[in-house]
Every structure is written in C-alpha cells, then in structure tokens.
Amino acid sequence: MKKALLFFLLLCVVAHCKAQRKHIDTLRLALRNAKTDSDRLNALTGLSHDYFIPNPDSSIIFSQQAYDLAAKLNKPLRQGRMLSNMGNAYATMGDYVKGMQYYFRALMVYEQLNDISGIVTVYNNIGSTDVQEGNYKDALTYLDSAVNKWRPYAATHKLIRLVDRTQNAVLNMNIGECFLYTGKIDSAAYYLNLCYADAKKNNFTEEIDNVERDLGEVEISRGNKAAALKHLLTAVAVAKSIDDVEMLSITYLSTSKLYHKFKQQDSAEAYAWKALKTASDGKYEQDVLNAGKVLYTDYDEDNDVADAYKYFKLATAAKDSLYSQDRLKQLLSMDFEEKNRKQEIAEAQLRYREEVRMWALMAGLAVLLLLVLLFWRNARNRKQANLLLLRQKEEIEAALEQLQLTQKQLIQSEKMASLGELTAGVAHEIQNPLNFVNNFSEVNIELISEMQTELETGTKEEVIDILEDIKQNLEKISHHGKRAEGIVKGMLQHSRAGNDTKEPTDINKLVDEYLRLAYHGLRARDKSFNAEWVMHFAEDLPLVNVVPQDIGRVLLNLFTNAFYAIQQKQKTAPAGYKPLLELTTGIITHAAAKSPGGKAGKYLQVKVMDNGNGIPDNIKEKIMQPFFTTKPTGEGTGLGLSMSYDIVVKGHGGNIEVLSKENEYTEFTVTLPL
Amino acid sequence: MKILVVDDEADVQPLFVQRFRKEIKSGEYDFSFALSGEEALSFLHDHHSEVVLILSDINMPGMTGIELLARIRHDYEKPPPVVMMITAYGDEENRTQAMQKGANEFLTKPLDFTLLKEKLHTFIN
Numbered sequence: 017m018k019k020a021l022l023f024f025l026l027l028c029v030v031a032h033c034k035a036q037r038k039h040i041d042t043l044r045l046a047l048r049n050a051k052t053d054s055d056r057l058n059a060l061t062g063l064s065h066d067y068f069i070p071n072p073d074s075s076i077i078f079s080q081q082a083y084d085l086a087a088k089l090n091k092p093l094r095q096g097r098m099l100s101n102m103g104n105a106y107a108t109m110g111d112y113v114k115g116m117q118y119y120f121r122a123l124m125v126y127e128q129l130n131d132i133s134g135i136v137t138v139y140n141n142i143g144s145t146d147v148q149e150g151n152y153k154d155a156l157t158y159l160d161s162a163v164n165k166w167r168p169y170a171a172t173h174k175l176i177r178l179v180d181r182t183q184n185a186v187l188n189m190n191i192g193e194c195f196l197y198t199g200k201i202d203s204a205a206y207y208l209n210l211c212y213a214d215a216k217k218n219n220f221t222e223e224i225d226n227v228e229r230d231l232g233e234v235e236i237s238r239g240n241k242a243a244a245l246k247h248l249l250t251a252v253a254v255a256k257s258i259d260d261v262e263m264l265s266i267t268y269l270s271t272s273k274l275y276h277k278f279k280q281q282d283s284a285e286a287y288a289w290k291a292l293k294t295a296s297d298g299k300y301e302q303d304v305l306n307a308g309k310v311l312y313t314d315y316d317e318d319n320d321v322a323d324a325y326k327y328f329k330l331a332t333a334a335k336d337s338l339y340s341q342d343r344l345k346q347l348l349s350m351d352f353e354e355k356n357r358k359q360e361i362a363e364a365q366l367r368y369r370e371e372v373r374m375w376a377l378m379a380g381l382a383v384l385l386l387l388v389l390l391f392w393r394n395a396r397n398r399k400q401a402n403l404l405l406l407r408q409k410e411e412i413e414a415a416l417e418q419l420q421l422t423q424k425q426l427i428q429s430e431k432m433a434s435l436g437e438l439t440a441g442v443a444h445e446i447q448n449p450l451n452f453v454n455n456f457s458e459v460n461i462e463l464i465s466e467m468q469t470e471l472e473t474g475t476k477e478e479v480i481d482i483l484e485d486i487k488q489n490l491e492k493i494s495h496h497g498k499r500a501e502g503i504v505k506g507m508l509q510h511s512r513a514g515n516d517t518k519e520p521t522d523i524n525k526l527v528d529e530y531l532r533l534a535y536h537g538l539r540a541r542d543k544s545f546n547a548e549w550v551m552h553f554a555e556d557l558p559l560v561n562v563v564p565q566d567i568g569r570v571l572l573n574l575f576t577n578a579f580y581a582i583q584q585k586q587k588t589a590p591a592g593y594k595p596l597l598e599l600t601t602g603i604i605t606h607a608a609a610k611s612p613g614g615k616a617g618k619y620l621q622v623k624v625m626d627n628g629n630g631i632p633d634n635i636k637e638k639i640m641q642p643f644f645t646t647k648p649t650g651e652g653t654g655l656g657l658s659m660s661y662d663i664v665v666k667g668h669g670g671n672i673e674v675l676s677k678e679n680e681y682t683e684f685t686v687t688l689p690l
Numbered sequence: 691m692k693i694l695v696v697d698d699e700a701d702v703q704p705l706f707v708q709r710f711r712k713e714i715k716s717g718e719y720d721f722s723f724a725l726s727g728e729e730a731l732s733f734l735h736d737h738h739s740e741v742v743l744i745l746s747d748i749n750m751p752g753m754t755g756i757e758l759l760a761r762i763r764h765d766y767e768k769p770p771p772v773v774m775m776i777t778a779y780g781d782e783e784n785r786t787q788a789m790q791k792g793a794n795e796f797l798t799k800p801l802d803f804t805l806l807k808e809k810l811h812t813f814i815n
Contacts, residue, residue, distance in 0.1 A: 447778030451800040452701050458803070459708040489708065492701055536749070546754055 040066045057085045061094065064101045069222065070259035072105035079105065096125035096134050097179075100141060107145040108262060110300055115145055120357065132169040133180050136162045140183065144190045147197065155194050162187055185214040185223045193230055201237045208234060225254040229267045236274050244274050261298035265291045269307050276310070285311065423642075426655055446504065449496035456489040456496075463489070502529070516566065516667070520559035523567075523620060524601055527553070530568050531599065534575035538583070547582050547595035554602040560620050560688060566667060567688075570660040574624040574684050577656070580647075581628025581682055598625040603690070618690045619670075625683040631676040639674065664688070691814060692720045692737070696730040696746040696758060697776075709803045719810075727753025731761055741771055743813065745806075748777040748784070756791055763792040772813045776801055 043066060047059035060082035067075035079101040086094035099122035107115030119142050126134030139162035146155035166183060175181050192207030208230050215223035228251035235244030248271045255263035272287035288310045295303030467482040531549065538545055575597075582595040600623040607616055631639065638644045640661045645654035657672075664670040670688040675681075695706055703723045713719045722737070724730035727750060734741060744762065748755035759773055772795075775788045780798035788796050795809055 443778065447799045448699055451778075452699075452705060454800040455705050455709060455803060459705070463708075485708065488704070492704065496701070535751075546750075546752060548752055 053085060053089055057082055057089060057091070057094065060085060061097070064098060068101065068105060068108070070261075072108045075105045076102050092125055092129055093131060093134065096122050096129065096131065099125060100134070100138050103138070103145075104141055107141070107148070108300075110303075112145055112149055116142070119145070124357075132165055133177075133183070136166045136169070136183060136187075137179055139165070140186050140190060143194070144186075147190060147193050150197070152194050152198050155190070159187060159191050159194065163191075181218065182215075182220050182223060185211045185218075185220055185227075188214065189223060189227055189230065192227070196230055196233055196237075199237075201234055204230070205234045221254060221258055222260070225251055225258065225260055225263050228254060229263065229270055232267070232270050232274070236270070236277055239277075241274065241278050245271075248274065261294060262300045262303060265294035265298065265300055265303040265307065268294060269303070269310060272307075272310055426653055427659060429653065446500050449500040452496040453493050453500070456493045460486050460489045460493075516563050518561045518563050521562050521564045521567070522557070523560050523562075523622065524553045524557055526564060526568055527551075527571055527599055527601060527622060530571040531575050531597075534572050534579060538576065538579045545579070545583055545586075547579060547597055549597035549599060552598065552600040552602075557601060557603070557620070558690065560690060562668060562688060563663075566663045570663050570672075570686060571622070571624075573656040573660045574686070577684075578624055578626035578628065578682070581626050581630070583628075585627075585629040585679070594627075596627050599623070600625075604687075606687075615689075620688045620690055622686045622688075623683060624686075625681060627681050630678040630680055630682050631674065632678050636674065636676065640672070691718065691742050692722065692740040693743045693745060693810075694722045694724060694730060694733060694741050696724045696727060696744065696750075696755065698725055698747065698750040700725065702747075726750055727755065727758035727761075730758055731765075734762065734766065738766060743772045743774070743810070745774050745776055748775055748779065748788070756788060759788070759791045759793055774806075774809065 040063065043059050043062040047056060047063065050056040050059055060078050063078040064075050064082050067078060079098045083095050083098035083102070086092075086098060099118050103115045103118030103122060105115075106112075106118060119138050123135065123138045123142075126138060139158045143155045143159035143162060146152070146158065166187065170180075170184065173180075175183075188207045188211035192204045192211060195201070195204035195207065208227050211223060212227045212231065214220070215227055228247045232244045232247035232251060235241075235247060248267055251267040252264060252271070255261075255267055268287045268291035272284045272291060275281070275284035275287060288307055291303065292307035292311060295307055463482050463486050467479055467486070470478045470482060528551070535547070535549075578597055582597070586593060586595060600621070602621050604619055604621050605617070606619050635644075635646070640657050642658040643654035644658075647654075661672055664672050664686055668688050670686065673685045673687070675683045675685075695702060706721055706723075707714065710719055710721065714721065722733060722741070724733050727746075730744070730746065731753075734744075746755040746758055753761075755775055755777065759775065762771065762773060773793050774795040774797060775793045776797045776799060777784060777788075778799045785796045794813065797806060797809070
C-alpha cells in the first residue's frame with residue numbers, strides 16, 4: 017500500500033516535471049513570437065520562474081531581462097519580483113552575498129510600493145538564506161517579521177497568485193528548518209508538519225520536496241530509521257522529478273547522515289559521495305562543502321586517511337570558495353550596507369517626522385498669524401466703524417444744528433411772511449386815518465381864515481360855530497392820528513423779534529386790531545375777497561397778562577386760517593353762501609380737571625369761528641404739527657399753528673382746541689389763564 | 691345836484707360836510723351818505739332819479755366798491771350815474787379793474803379835495 021502511494025506520488029512528480037519542461041518550451045515560443053513588450057515581459061517572467069529550480073543561471077538571465085523591460089514599462093512591482101528571483105537564484109547557487117544584495121534591492125522596491133506580499137516573500141527568502149548560512153538568529157528575526165506582516169494581510173486579502181498561496185507553507189517550512197538546525201526537533205516537527213499538510217493539500221511540489229527532506233531529518237533525530245528513510249526517498253523522487261539538483265544533493269547528504277547514524281557506514285559513504293557528485297555537477301558549492309565535510313569525517317572515522325584527506329581538500333576548496341577573504345569582506349560590507357540602509361531609513365523617518373513636526377509648527381504659526389491678522393482686521397474694522405460712527409454723529413449733529421438754525425429762520429420768515437401779508441392791509445389802514453388827518457387839517461386851516469374874516473365883519477355866534485367845528489375837527493385829527501399810531505405800533509410790535517415780556521393787555525383791542533390786519537392783508541392779495549364778521553366781545557374784560565405780539569401772532573394766524581377756509585369754500589359754494597366770521601371773547605370758570613393748567617379757576621377764552629370748508633377728520637390730529645399744511649407748495653410754511661400752539665401752551669400755560677365739521681364750520685378756542 | 695358817498699368809515703360824513711361847506715350852503719351839491727355797498731343800493735333804489743353822482747370806497751366789509759359799481763352799471767342804465775372810486779389801494783391793477791367795471795374816475799386816499807372838486811366840475815359841465 018505504501019509502495020503504491022509512493023509510486024503514485026512519483027508518477028505525479030514526473031508528470032509535474034514534464035509539464036514544467038513543456039511550460040518552458042511554450043514560454044520560449046511565446047517569447048520569440050511576442051508582439052508587444054507586455055507579452056515579452058510576461059514570457060520572460062515565466063521563464064525566470066520556471067528556470068529557477070532546474071537552472072538558476074538561466075533564471076538570472078531571464079530575470080535580468082524581465083527586470084530591464086519592467087523598468088522600461090514602468091512596472092516597479094515586476095521589477096521587485098525579478099530582483100527577488102535573482103536573489104533566490106544567487107542564494108541557491110551559494111552566492112549569498114549577491115543573493116542578499118538582490119533581496120535587499122527587492123525589499124527596497126517593495127517597501128516603496130508598500131507591497132506586503134512582496135515584503136513577506138523577500139523576508140522569507142532572506143530567512144531561508146540565513147538558515148542555509150547558519151545565521152539562525154537572523155533567520156528567525158526575519159521570519160518572525162514575515163509572520164507578523166503576513167497574518168493580518170492574509171486574513172484580509174484574497175490570495176490568488178502562487179507566491180501568495182505558498183507563502184504560509186514556505187514560512188512554516190523555513191521556521192521549521194530553523195528549529196531543525198538548532199536542535200529544537202519538536203518545534204521543527206510542528207512547523208514542518210504544518211507546511212507538509214498545506215503543501216500536500218495544495219500540491220505545492222517544491223515545498224513537498226523540501227519538507228519531505230526536512231521531516232526525514234526530524235525522523236533521523238528522533239531515531240526513526242524507517243520513517244526517515246521513507247521521507248528521504250520521497251524527497252529524492254520529487255527532487256528528480258522537478259530537476260531540483262540542489263535538493264537532490266541535500267537529500268542524498270541527509271540519507272548519508274541517516275545511514276551514518278544507524279552505523280551503515282558503506283551506505284552512508286555512498287550517499288555522501290552521491291551528494292558530493294550531485295552538488296559539484298550542479299555547482300552548488302555549499303552542498304559540496306557539506307558533503308565533503310561528511311565524507312572526510314566518515315573516512316577519518318574509518319581511518320581511511322587517504323580518502324579522508326581527499327574529501328577534506330575537496331571540502332576545504334569548497335569552503336575556501338564559499339568563505340574567501342573577499343567574500344567575507346563582501347558579506348561584512350553588505351551587512352554594513354544593510355545596516356546603513358536601515359539607518360538611512362531610520363534617519364529618513366526621523367527627517368520625515370521632523371519635517372512633519374516643522375510643517376505642523378509652520379501650519380500652527382500660519383494659523384496663529386491668520387488669527388492675529390483676523391483680530392487685527394477686526395480691530396481695524398471696529399476702529400473704522402467707530403470713526404465712521406463718530407463722523408456720522410458729527411454730521412448728524414451738524415445737520416441738527418443746521419436744522420435748528422433753519423427752523424429759527426423759518427419761524428422768522430413765517431413771522432415776516434405774515435408781516436408781508438399785513439403790509440398792504442396796514443398801508444390801507446394807515447391811508448384811511450391819514451385821509452382824515454390831512455383833510456380835517458386843511459379844513460381847519462380854511463375854517464381859521466374864515467373865522468378871521470368873521471371876527472372882522474361877522475357876528476360872534478358865527479365865530480363860535482366855526483370854533484366849534486375847528487374843535488371837532490381837531491378831535492378827529494387827534495383820533496385818527498392815534499389810530500394810525502396804533503396801527504404802526506402794532507405792526508412794529510408784530511415784527512419785533514425777541515421781545516417776550518408779558519404786560520397787561522386789552523384782548524378785545526388786540527382781537528380787533530389783528531382782525532383788521534388779517535382781513536386787509538388777505539384782501540391786499542385777493543381784492544375780490546370779502547367777508548362779514550360779528551364780534552361778541554365781553555365788555556368787562558380785565559387786562560390779561562400776555563406777550564401782546566405773541567398772542568397777536570396767534571390771533572393773526574387764526575384769522576388768516578379762517579379767511580383762507582372761507583375763501584376756499586367760496587370757490588365752490590353755491591351763490592347764496594355768505595362768508596361769516598364770528599369772534600367771541602369771555603371769561604369762563606374751569607374745574608381743575610378740565611382746565612389747561614390743571615388748576616381750577618377763571619380763564620379768558622377767545623373763540624374764532626368761521627363757516628368755511630372745515631377740517632377733515634383724518635387731518636385734525638396733524639394740524640398742530642410743525643410743517644403740516646394743506647396749502648399748495650410754497651404758499652404755507654406749515655408753522656403757523658405749531659407756533660401758535662407753542663405760544664399758547666408753552667408760553668402762556670393755556671390751551672388751543674379745535675372743533676370742526678367738514679364743509680360747515682371750524683371753531684378754534686384759545687384759553688388763557690387770568 | 692345829489693351826490694351819494696359810500697364808505698364804511700363814519701368820519702367820511704363830517705369830512706365831506708366840512709369840505710363842501712360852501713357848496714352845500716349855496717345848494718350847489720346835496721350829499722347823502724351810505725356806510726356800505728348794500729346801504730348804497732337800497733338808497734339808490736329809493737332815490738334813483740335824484741342821484742347824479744356816486745363816490746364810493748372800494749375796500750369795505752361785505753359788498754365791495756367794485757361789486758357796487760357792477761350792480762349800479764347793471765341795474766341803472768338810464769340815466770347812467772357818474773361813479774367815482776376812492777380807494778387807499780392806488781395801484782395800477784386796482785385802477786384798471788375799476789375802470790373796466792365802468793368807473794368814471796379813480797381817486798386815491800388821502801383824498802385831494804381840490805382835485806375832487808375839479809373832477810366834479812368837469813363831470814357836471
């Protein structure tokens with residue numbers, strides 16, 4: 017049964033070997049027929065892989081070509097693979113220096129690309145090479161790194177490529193071999209069996225070959241001759257099937273070791289010799305050395321001095337070749353270079369960190385600068401806003417000042433305007449008394465000369481009559497002279513600004529005077545206008561303490577408004593309309609609640625009522641506001657009633673009230689405290 | 691000859707009486723007085739045929755002199771009385787208006803009686 021299994025296995029291996037050869041032929045054909053660089057690259061890559069075991073020299077050539085082409089096509093990952101392949105080939109041929117050089121180059125490429133699979137593969141290869149070199153400590157370090165990198169990667173990635181699928185098996189194998197050569201047989205067995213199961217399951221031929229040999233070694237150490245032999249025979253068969261000359265040599269040497277252990281010296285020597293021959297045929301110097309060592313030790317033990325010496329020389333030659341002075345130097349320098357490289361990497365990382373730190377600092381500074389700028393800008397904006405506010409405040413204050421000045425001027429011009437209105441009326445009012453003064457004077461002159469004649473010729477009675485006339489006329493002259501004086505005085509008072517002393521005033525007289533002024537003022541502008549007025553004057557009015565020209569201005573305003581209302585109504589009223597102004601003066605007694613000043617007592621009232629067009633309800637509230645006017649633009653200042661309100665309410669502690677019905681009447685009532 | 695004087699100033703009456711003392715005494719002129727346009731119209735209504743000449747103020751409360759003039763020209767065509775306007779407003783606009791309304795003369799206050807007497811003579815003759 018066991019034989020059958022072995023046979024079947026051998027068949028498989030032979031088939032694999034044939035397939036490998038066939039594959040190489042196909043690839044060579046593909047390389048010749050390749051039309052594109054990409055096709056060429058794939059063919060070269062395939063050849064690099066396929067030649068590795070049977071002919072590492074050729075593998076190096078194809079790898080180098082593939083590497084150059086990949087560089088031209090800018091395929092760094094492929095470059096990494098080819099470097100790794102070349103490393104493998106050199107290491108397999110015993111040139112560890114070159115192997116390591118290529119491995120480190122490959123590692124640099126993969127690290128740059130951060131290709132975990134590639135990095136792990138190279139770690140694995142370095143570990144494997146260190147195992148063969150006997151640097152088990154280094155080997156374990158690399159392999160450990162490889163395991164640590166590989167496990168999380170394998171757990172999260174789908175493994176498709178052969179190199180990825182075999183990665184774990186190779187890792188376990190290398191670790192197993194490491195333990196094997198350091199005498200930790202159980203650990204070695206554990207890892208090697210892991211590899212074995214993996215390789216068997218997935219039919220990884222090369223790994224089967226290796227692990228069969230390794231397990232043979234394990235069994236040798238354990239003293240299981242049969243089991244060891246079985247593994248080693250299988251390993252030989254597989255190595256032959258895949259043309260793995262080195263493996264064959266190693267396996268022969270292991271077999272030699274087996275027989276040596278079980279004291280079958282002839283067989284041991286025979287296999288050692290086979291191992292030596294195979295290794296030297298394949299130029300595997302390390303293996304030559306190993307086989308040579310075994311042989312000279314064996315012959316030495318056999319006291320076959322001549323043969324022992326022969327194999328010693330052979331082994332020494334191989335050893336010299338392997339450990340020449342140059343090689344040692346190279347290895348040392350390489351180690352130095354690698355350390356250098358690591359240090360450079362560390363320095364680069366440090367530099368990078370420092371750069372990052374510096375950039376972070378710069379960024380921080382930039383942010384700080386930005387903040388400072390922002391604050392500065394804010395402060396500046398606020399300052400500008402404050403300046404603007406200050407300027408606006410000044411402008412507003414200036415505007416207010418200007419407005420106050422303008423208002424004063426307006427009030428003055430309102431006064432002057434009403435004065436101007438009056439001038440014509442005043443002229444008329446003066447002409448009338450002047451008419452009497454002039455004419456009665458002239459009559460008197462005549463009468464006096466008549467009287468002189470009468471004195472000489474006439475009777476005494478006639479003289480007395482004439483004297484009586486002269487006296488009457490003089491009285492009239494005096495009366496009209498005073499009347500003119502009164503008018504002029506009123507006019508002067510009216511225009512005199514700033515005289516605001518209160519004095520006992522006859523309100524009836526004031527009303528009469530200003531009514532005439534207003535009436536004639538209006539008629540001076542509109543001669544077709546006329547109106548009737550009725551005066552209901554209380555005869556026993558006491559003198560009231562007021563500022564005469566101020567109250568006069570109020571009255572003038574009320575009269576002017578009343579005449580205006582009448583005049584407006586006249587324009588549209590039917591023919592029978594009789595314009596009428598009613599003026600009433602009187603004393604009333606107010607209860608505290610109703611009195612303007614809040615004090616109970618006697619008040620003087622002046623009512624001015626007209627039957628003009630009235631005040632619409634919607635503007636009643638506004639009529640006392642400054643600049644409110646219903647007159648066309650340019651005709652009224654809108655200050656009359658507001659000024660009147662100020663004079664009566666603020667200046668005299670009185671009140672102005674208005675009653676009105678549109679198109680029927682308006683009645684203003686001025687109440688002044690006595 | 692009957693002359694009607696219309697003026698709202700009551701002192702116009704003694705003034706005219708004094709100024710025309712001699713003419714009144716000699717019976718040359720006979721003066722009547724009215725204190726308003728309305729009073730003048732009512733007087734004219736009663737004494738139309740007697741009144742030959744009317745002297746009227748313009749600026750009066752109620753009916754103005756111009757209105758009175760218009761009424762007289764409207765109501766009393768035959769014989770048309772002579773109407774002279776006497777006013778304190780001596781401006782050209784006022785004069786033109788008065789003349790357009792049919793005034794025969796336009797005199798200003800203070801009244802120059804020498805001039806008035808000349809005008810009266812002119813119109814009577």
